[in-house]
Amino acid sequence: MASDLCLIFDCDGTLVDSEPLLAEALEHSLTGAGLPFEARRYMEEFRGIQYARIVAAMEEEHGVKITDELRDTTEESMRQRLEENMRASLEPIEGVEETLAELDQACCVASNGPLRKIRLSMETSGLGRFFGDRLFSAYEIGTWKPDPGLYHHAGEAMGFAPEQCVVIDDAPVGVEAGLAAGMHVVHINRFSERESTPQGAWQIRRFEELPGIIEQLQRRIASMVQ
Incomplete structure (x- = not known):
């Protein structure tokens, strides 16, 4: 959908x-x-x-x-x-390739790492085909998570308002940045024994759970505009 x-x-x-x-x-x-x-x-x-x-x-x-x-x-x-x-x-996280192939929304990458490192990640993991040149680095704009500026920049560059954006991040600083940006946030919490998911974010433990969350978000948004 x-x-x-x-x-x-x-x-x-x-x-x-x-x-x-x-x-x-x-x-x-x-x-x-x-x-x-x-x-x-x-x-x-x-x-x-x-x-x-x-x-x-x-x-x-x-x-x-x-x-x-x-x-x-x-x-x-x-x-x-x-x-x-x-x-x-370097390998993709388990389940990433199969899950990305299921999703049909606009997508991009926004990372605290240098652009060269993001590009190398896409090249060596084989995930570049899902994102093309839609790669955004904190080093390019001088703002790092947990500041929301990187996610604001990525959303604007993609042509979407914050309320239309879904941040998917595994690290606490990224989850904090997404919430501060006023975006929907999915926290991939693989370390739930020592990390908690903040109120307002969706928690999943495996990447394969993401399509179900996206579908729920779509339904929620659709019901709000009817």
Whole structure:
């Protein structure tokens, strides 16, 4: 059932299983820069959070301020290692390909990651055919989740009002951003033992549950305009 809805997908952890690869790259690069970091901490504390904020948090925790030069080389090292990891082993999240093939709404990707990383995710996972060039990066507009600006930008670029947009995100910062943007939000909560879904968002645990939620939203919206 088609409708005037736009589906705005997060990338890492929502469409592709890149978060463990990123966690490993962060552990390697940050620890090498004198900011000891364990991969598990990304998954437990920093999922979806802007890289610069992770560095700042580690500097504060360890009482160390790295130089601008070291900061730049550390990020370059991390990005390179992550790309190598992605090219070697990146896979779509289970159920994503089959579910995207079922959906017929307008859709795009909006991520806190750099545009190069989003494009590589689409290329290596094989999901690019579902999104084309409808890819939006926080780095392109200078606004990162949980600020709602990225989702507002993506919705406007796609030609939809906030109330016509559905954000699909697995990370707390993305769910917060979607709600703040005044959009419908579907939280893919794979860590329900330690993360809660905020009031106002729909919770699912598997990607395959998404079409059912979209159908419910379409019916709700249709009943409101009759």
